[in-house]
Amino acid sequence: MTAANGEDDDLARAPWIPAPRESADDHADLADHAEPPVLSHTVLKSLLGAWALSACSTAETKAVEDHLTICAPCADEALRLRDAVALLHEDRDLDLDPLLRSRVLENCLGRRPARIPVPAWATPYDAETARLDALLRDIGESEWHAPVRLKWHEDDRPVRRKSTVAGVIGHLLAVDGLVSGALGLTDPLGPDTSPELTPTQRTETFWSSLTRPPNRSLRAPWRDQSHTLIRTVSFAGREVADLTVTYGDFALPLKDALLERAFECWLHADDIANAVAYPYDPPSGPHLHGMIDLAARLLPAAVAHRRRTGRAAPSRHLVTAGAPGRSLHLEVEGAGGGHWYIALDSPAALGSPDHTVAQVALDGVEFCQLVAGRITPEEAAAGQTGDRQAIQDVLAAAASLSHL
Numbered sequence: 001m002t003a004a005n006g007e008d009d010d011l012a013r014a015p016w017i018p019a020p021r022e023s024a025d026d027h028a029d030l031a032d033h034a035e036p037p038v039l040s041h042t043v044l045k046s047l048l049g050a051w052a053l054s055a056c057s058t059a060e061t062k063a064v065e066d067h068l069t070i071c072a073p074c075a076d077e078a079l080r081l082r083d084a085v086a087l088l089h090e091d092r093d094l095d096l097d098p099l100l101r102s103r104v105l106e107n108c109l110g111r112r113p114a115r116i117p118v119p120a121w122a123t124p125y126d127a128e129t130a131r132l133d134a135l136l137r138d139i140g141e142s143e144w145h146a147p148v149r150l151k152w153h154e155d156d157r158p159v160r161r162k163s164t165v166a167g168v169i170g171h172l173l174a175v176d177g178l179v180s181g182a183l184g185l186t187d188p189l190g191p192d193t194s195p196e197l198t199p200t201q202r203t204e205t206f207w208s209s210l211t212r213p214p215n216r217s218l219r220a221p222w223r224d225q226s227h228t229l230i231r232t233v234s235f236a237g238r239e240v241a242d243l244t245v246t247y248g249d250f251a252l253p254l255k256d257a258l259l260e261r262a263f264e265c266w267l268h269a270d271d272i273a274n275a276v277a278y279p280y281d282p283p284s285g286p287h288l289h290g291m292i293d294l295a296a297r298l299l300p301a302a303v304a305h306r307r308r309t310g311r312a313a314p315s316r317h318l319v320t321a322g323a324p325g326r327s328l329h330l331e332v333e334g335a336g337g338g339h340w341y342i343a344l345d346s347p348a349a350l351g352s353p354d355h356t357v358a359q360v361a362l363d364g365v366e367f368c369q370l371v372a373g374r375i376t377p378e379e380a381a382a383g384q385t386g387d388r389q390a391i392q393d394v395l396a397a398a399a400s401l402s403h404l
Contacts, residue, residue: 288336
């Protein structure tokens with residue numbers, strides 16, 4: 001009878017079954033190798049999988065390896081199988097490299113720039129929402145209910161609020177809705193929501209509207225909203241950068257509002273990471289610099305607001321708008337750091353190194369934790385010189401920028 005591959009042998013009538021292997025013990029002559037059996041191409045090909053797994057007998061291994069030297073198709077198949085077996089090694093980490101996405105995008109954009117690029121002022125928000133989403137993909141179902149303690153400052157005192165990982169995502173969804181509303185997009189709180197609600201009020205409204213405790217189902221609407229925001233500002237371009245986004249008791253232009261939302265996204269991602277014991281790094285240096293710069297630009301107005309409510313020392317000099325006045329030199333160290341001169345007597349005055357009356361030095365991440373209300377002005381390990389009252393006023397104003 002002729003075999004399917006044209007070979008005329010007994011193997012077409014019955015498959016060849018290897019004889020039982022001889023056991024090896026301490027007295028066996030391991031140098032004595034059996035002669036390899038004469039096997040057909042079909043049988044040798046069927047043994048390639050076992051050979052790749054090192055499951056063949058000595059005789060079978062020799063027969064297969066002799067065959068691979070003369071049969072190119074089987075040699076290619078054997079190489080492919082050996083590579084596949086290497087993936088089964090228990091010491092190999094099968095998780096994707098977290099930098100793979102950025103490398104692929106960088107390579108793609110290097111070959112062909114995006115037709116509709118993300119505006120530079122929106123890239124921190126794009127990056128921080130993507131980083132948080134990567135964290136959320138890695139956590140299990142039970143971790144969505146891990147407790148998270150939210151911290152911020154109100155009326156010069158620390159405020160604490162218990163929530164969960166899912167609750168924090170609901171908070172981000174609700175407050176990011178302020179930007180959605182400014183762009184004419186769907187507000188996650190509904191079309192009848194008052195535009196005058198503060199971030200805290202929006203969050204409380206959203207949480208109270210849930211019919212059951214928040215869970216991982218909030219990830220999809222939060223991520224869809226962040227994608228929609230990025231896509232909308234990318235298509236709109238520079239025309240929307242100066243749109244006003246109202247936060248209830250204050251307002252920011254859209255380009256600063258998205259930077260503020262990137263800041264909040266990072267800080268809350270760090271809260272979540274601490275709750276589930278997940279390693280999480282600060283933003284990249286350029287993005288962190290932009291966040292620090294926004295806070296520094298808001299400080300003169302924050303000092304003036306505290307002065308009107310009796311929480312800061314009175315102005316010592318009248319300063320014409322646009323003229324230099326008494327200043328505090330804010331030196332932020334580390335990645336994203338730099339030098340800022342904070343006007344003390346009027347938000348309309350210019351900070352000037354020639355009018356510096358005090359200096360504060362802080363690490364970049366530590367300064368951001370102060371602005372976010374994670375630490376108090378007293379806890380900030382700052383290098384301080386000069387006018388003590390000016391230093392106290394500016395550090396307290398930095399903490400007052402925080403909100404839920």
